[in-house]
Amino acid sequence: MEISEQRGLDPMEQKLDMRGLDLREVRARIRDNEYEGPTAGLAPGFAQANLVVLPEEYAFDFLKFCVRNPKPCPVLEVTEAGSPEPVITAPDADLRTDVPRYRVYEHGEIVEEPRDILHRWREDLVGFLIGCSFTFEEALLAAGLSIAHVEQGRNVPMYVTATECVPSGPFAGPMVVSMRPYRAEELPLVVSASGRYPTMHGAPVHVGNPDALGIDDLANPEFGESVAFEKEQLPVFWACGVTPQAVAMKARPPLMITHSPGHMFITDRRHSEYEV
Amino acid sequence: MEISEQRGLDPMEQKLDMRGLDLREVRARIRDNEYEGPTAGLAPGFAQANLVVLPEEYAFDFLKFCVRNPKPCPVLEVTEAGSPEPVITAPDADLRTDVPRYRVYEHGEIVEEPRDILHRWREDLVGFLIGCSFTFEEALLAAGLSIAHVEQGRNVPMYVTATECVPSGPFAGPMVVSMRPYRAEELPLVVSASGRYPTMHGAPVHVGNPDALGIDDLANPEFGESVAFEKEQLPVFWACGVTPQAVAMKARPPLMITHSPGHMFITDRRHSEYEV
Numbered sequence: 349m350e351i352s353e354q355r356g357l358d359p360m361e362q363k364l365d366m367r368g369l370d371l372r373e374v375r376a377r378i379r380d381n382e383y384e385g386p387t388a389g390l391a392p393g394f395a396q397a398n399l400v401v402l403p404e405e406y407a408f409d410f411l412k413f414c415v416r417n418p419k420p421c422p423v424l425e426v427t428e429a430g431s432p433e434p435v436i437t438a439p440d441a442d443l444r445t446d447v448p449r450y451r452v453y454e455h456g457e458i459v460e461e462p463r464d465i466l467h468r469w470r471e472d473l474v475g476f477l478i479g480c481s482f483t484f485e486e487a488l489l490a491a492g493l494s495i496a497h498v499e500q501g502r503n504v505p506m507y508v509t510a511t512e513c514v515p516s517g518p519f520a521g522p523m524v525v526s527m528r529p530y531r532a533e534e535l536p537l538v539v540s541a542s543g544r545y546p547t548m549h550g551a552p553v554h555v556g557n558p559d560a561l562g563i564d565d566l567a568n569p570e571f572g573e574s575v576a577f578e579k580e581q582l583p584v585f586w587a588c589g590v591t592p593q594a595v596a597m598k599a600r601p602p603l604m605i606t607h608s609p610g611h612m613f614i615t616d617r618r619h620s621e622y623e624v
Numbered sequence: 625m626e627i628s629e630q631r632g633l634d635p636m637e638q639k640l641d642m643r644g645l646d647l648r649e650v651r652a653r654i655r656d657n658e659y660e661g662p663t664a665g666l667a668p669g670f671a672q673a674n675l676v677v678l679p680e681e682y683a684f685d686f687l688k689f690c691v692r693n694p695k696p697c698p699v700l701e702v703t704e705a706g707s708p709e710p711v712i713t714a715p716d717a718d719l720r721t722d723v724p725r726y727r728v729y730e731h732g733e734i735v736e737e738p739r740d741i742l743h744r745w746r747e748d749l750v751g752f753l754i755g756c757s758f759t760f761e762e763a764l765l766a767a768g769l770s771i772a773h774v775e776q777g778r779n780v781p782m783y784v785t786a787t788e789c790v791p792s793g794p795f796a797g798p799m800v801v802s803m804r805p806y807r808a809e810e811l812p813l814v815v816s817a818s819g820r821y822p823t824m825h826g827a828p829v830h831v832g833n834p835d836a837l838g839i840d841d842l843a844n845p846e847f848g849e850s851v852a853f854e855k856e857q858l859p860v861f862w863a864c865g866v867t868p869q870a871v872a873m874k875a876r877p878p879l880m881i882t883h884s885p886g887h888m889f890i891t892d893r894r895h896s897e898y899e900v
Contacts, residue, residue: 408684411691412702416712426688428792436692436790514712516704546822546900624822624900 366390375614379445381463386610387448388482395548395619396612397424397437397477398589399447400596401465401605404429407474409517410596414478416514420523420591422479422547424615424622430471437615443475449608456600465605473605478589480612481526481549483619484542488528491541496529496575503610504528505569506588510562513591518599524571525553525561526588529581538584544623554585561585571609642666651890655721657739662886663724664758671824671895672888673700673713673753674865675723676872677741677881680705683750685793686872690754692790696799696867698755698823700891700898706747713891719751725884732876741881749881754865756888757802759824759895760817764804767817772805772851779886780804781845782864786838789867794875800847801829801837802864805857814860820899830861837861847885 366374366383371391377383387396402410407429414421425436432443445464452460452468462468481504485495497504504526511523530538535555543551558566566583567574571590577583593606607613642650642659647667653659663672678686683705690697701712708719721740728736728744738744757780761771773780780802787799806814811831819827830837842859843850847866853859869882883889 404684408687411684411687415687415691415699415702423691426691543900550900624819624826 371614371616375441375446378448379442384448384463384611387612387614388610391614393618395424395437395615395617395622396480396482397615398480398593399443399605399607399613400476400478400592401443401473402476402596402601403470403603404472404474406518406599406601410476410519410592413513413516413519413595414476414592416516417523417591418546419549419553419587420513420589422549423476424479424547425477427475429474432469432475434475434477434613434615437477437617438613439616441613441616443613444469447607447611447613449611451606451608453597453604453606455602456597461608468603468605476592477613477615478592479545479548479622480589481586482612483548483622484545484550484586486619487541487544488538491537493530493534493538493541496577497573500575502575503572505566505574506571506590507558507561507563507585508570508594513595519595521591521595521598523553524588524591524594525585526572527566527569527575527583527585529575529577530584531580532582535582535584542586545619546624547622549587549589552584553587556582558583647890647892651717651722654724655718660724660739660887663888663890664886667890669894671700671713671891671893671898672756672758673891674756674869675719675881675883675889676752676754676868677719677749678752678872678877679746679879680748680750682794682875682877686752686795686868689789689792689795689871690752690868692792693799693867694822695825695829695863696789696865698825699752700755700823701751701753703751705750708745708751710751710753710889710891713753713893714889715892717889717892719889720745723883723887723889725887727882727884729873729880729882731878732873737884744879744881749879752868753889753891754868755821755824755898756865757825757862758888759898760821760826760862762895763817763820764814767813769806769810769814769817772853773849776851778851779848781842781850782847782866783834783837783839783861784846784870789871795871797867797871797874799829800864800867800870801861802848803842803845803851803859803861805851805853806860807856808858811858811860818862821895822900823898825863825865828860829863832858834859
């Protein structure tokens, strides 16, 4: 079957078909708008990244925000203004075309969700690639741990906390966390496996008490979907890459472009390259 | 004896006298220009940092340079333009007074080496604090490993390599490395002990072959002093915090201020806070 015939397939079928492909093929099909689904599970072994694109006049304050809040905002790469090429994490890739689906915001409001941003690109735009939890989730699985939301076929639940990030210029706001349930006896392995990847959010920021983070109700996450707990499981919270997007949205820049949730940029770097 | 009487003492006597003092007292004496010696061994347990101060117009390119080259240039903090307070690593400290000795460069040339920079401070200056090898050296010692240059009473030898950093705007140049000799059988411990501190240069970047880094002669380091090797020791190289200073000097900004070599800024953060 030709790829072009796949456009009518539902995302799940399309995704299963992509799983056997290597990184170059996956990126080529995303670039050619032949795949527009989520990227979890694609190009196994390669790190994926959150994307934030901002005008240069916001770039220093935003980068400073990320450096001040490295747990939620670990910066993998910053591009030259006007260049869509991430020369460190994926030379030859193009941030304008190589994400399956984007979100374009004007003054903090979403205005479109296109499959490429060629029509939006400008010479003053700077791209930021920020670490993604897929890397430590792969490490959790490799350690023999299960991941509740994956097993339950849901998106990871994410919560806005009462913990304020350290502000920088117009960028300010609360830390967002993701949550995965584990039993107390699993915690040493959970912490050591995820902690080996500090640029992919690293070790959990909190275990056990949602109140301590200002989270009222685990059943009602602000983003993603709630997951069912098994007996004796505790909530384990990680700093989340949604934080910089939420904060940038609140700053209401005239233009901001991000990936669409779950539709990440796939880098050329292996997970192991970020392991310490 | 009153501290003010100590001004005539030689630096070594002055330093020995400082060793028993806690962090607040050490910082107060540095601030009051009562101590102007090197900071190695002072306020044990607390991380120290390299300082680079640049005008705001250079700040984004310099921060981008650091993010692109995280092994030699791990950023611990970036201050707000005009504010000398490092709110993350040492709230209430003052980057204008709390380093024992500074170096002031104009257009890449050193023009003075003052004990404070109050007379040089401007509203457009941004301070960068960059990780320092003292943290991983403390981890090496705690692991029972010796450090040759410490035992031999010398400064750590540093070499300019043939490895170019990833450039950013006007900032470009080779990576500088520091070198410590170890036996092959010690390497697993050397790598794991230092690797736990990725924001303090982390694990070595190379072991064994100076040629591979473009280093011609271990006996002639570009900075610091050479050290004697014991039988069966191999040279072990770490990315060095002199790199960002060397690169910034080459960019010849109208004004740049750094700490004087060995005269670091002492933070309020414990080494363990940077451990992964």
